[in-house]
Amino acid sequence: MPKPNKLANKNFLSSLDLSKEEVLHVLDLANNFKNKKINIDLKNKVLGLIFNKSSTRTRVSFQVAMSRLGGSTIDLNPTTSQIGRGEPIKDTARVLSRYCDVIAIRTFHHSDLEEYAKWSTKPVINALTDLEHPCQALADFLTIHEEFLDFKDVVLTFIGDGNNVANSLILCGALLGIEVRIACPKGYEPNSLVIEKAYEIYKKKDLLKITNDPISAVRGANVLYTDVWSSMGEENQKEKKDKDFFGFTIDHNLIKNANKDAIILHCLPAYRDKEITDEIIESKSSRIFEQAENRMHVQQALLSCLLK
Numbered sequence: 001m002p003k004p005n006k007l008a009n010k011n012f013l014s015s016l017d018l019s020k021e022e023v024l025h026v027l028d029l030a031n032n033f034k035n036k037k038i039n040i041d042l043k044n045k046v047l048g049l050i051f052n053k054s055s056t057r058t059r060v061s062f063q064v065a066m067s068r069l070g071g072s073t074i075d076l077n078p079t080t081s082q083i084g085r086g087e088p089i090k091d092t093a094r095v096l097s098r099y100c101d102v103i104a105i106r107t108f109h110h111s112d113l114e115e116y117a118k119w120s121t122k123p124v125i126n127a128l129t130d131l132e133h134p135c136q137a138l139a140d141f142l143t144i145h146e147e148f149l150d151f152k153d154v155v156l157t158f159i160g161d162g163n164n165v166a167n168s169l170i171l172c173g174a175l176l177g178i179e180v181r182i183a184c185p186k187g188y189e190p191n192s193l194v195i196e197k198a199y200e201i202y203k204k205k206d207l208l209k210i211t212n213d214p215i216s217a218v219r220g221a222n223v224l225y226t227d228v229w230s231s232m233g234e235e236n237q238k239e240k241k242d243k244d245f246f247g248f249t250i251d252h253n254l255i256k257n258a259n260k261d262a263i264i265l266h267c268l269p270a271y272r273d274k275e276i277t278d279e280i281i282e283s284k285s286s287r288i289f290e291q292a293e294n295r296m297h298v299q300q301a302l303l304s305c306l307l308k
């Protein structure tokens with residue numbers, strides 16, 4: 001039986017804002033939403049969406065999730081609101097939290113998200129910052145759970161940039177006690193505070209491995225995951241990063257080293273034939289589009305918990 005909801009009115013800025021029990025509760029609820037076993041009414045509740053970076057999945061899945069729950073969303077486009085003019089976050093946050101019941105924010109500096117949370121009287125959700133993408137990690141672990149039915153023997157290998165997506169996977173993986181391996185070129189390791197925190201959470205330290213060798217990292221793995229090499233805001237580093245990440249593409253040759261039952265994940269959007277080949281995205285092992293769908297079910301679950 002899921003534990004009683006302790007998430008009401010809390011912020012979700014980091015994977016660490018949930019306990020292991022709370023993650024499992026959100027995943028269970030998401031599964032119930034997906035299978036139409038539950039109906040929660042958030043009539044008259046309003047989610048404000050602030051996106052300082054582009055988005056397809058996160059924006060639309062939040063909008064549809066809210067609409068399925070009977071609530072509504074307001075798109076607070078920074079270029080048509082006063083946010084783009086540079087109104088202080090502390091002013092915007094205090095005003096918006098008098099209109100909206102919850103606010104999801106996608107921005108660059110994680111400290112800006114924390115500033116919103118400091119001044120908002122309503123829950124704030126991280127819709128991606130340069131440091132973390134915790135909503136994505138919840139959908140990823142729902143997808144993994146659907147495949148393997150529990151997390152007992154899961155070995156998750158992330159191949160690519162130790163960026164926001166990898167950071168949230170590490171933290172959520174540590175909460176769930178899953179073996180997480182990160183294979184990245186030298187200099188692209190995940191955030192050192194995130195690594196430190198994960199080691200603190202894991203009872204067995206050797207469950208998190210950071211390596212520069214993708215082949216050894218995929219041996220024995222049953223989930224292979226990647227993300228773009230150049231994230232939003234790093235467009236000017238593309239040429240250098242394409243060179244630095246040579247050899248870190250998820251392709252036919254690399255997955256030969258993984259378990260036979262290994263599934264492939266990617267948060268999307270992808271650059272085909274850079275971090276992953278077109279063939280692998282379209283292969284039988286790919287769960288990439290199930291993973292994208294799960295964003296919506298997980299966000300329905302999250303919104304229900306934060307707003308109830």
Ligand code: CP
Nearest residue numbers: 055056057058267268
């Ligand atoms: N995975 C993800 O967050 O996609 P969007 O950038 O399209 O929201």
Ligand code: NVA
Nearest residue numbers: 163227231232267268
């Ligand atoms: N690391 C990517 C994730 C996109 C969903 C970025 O920040 O652009």
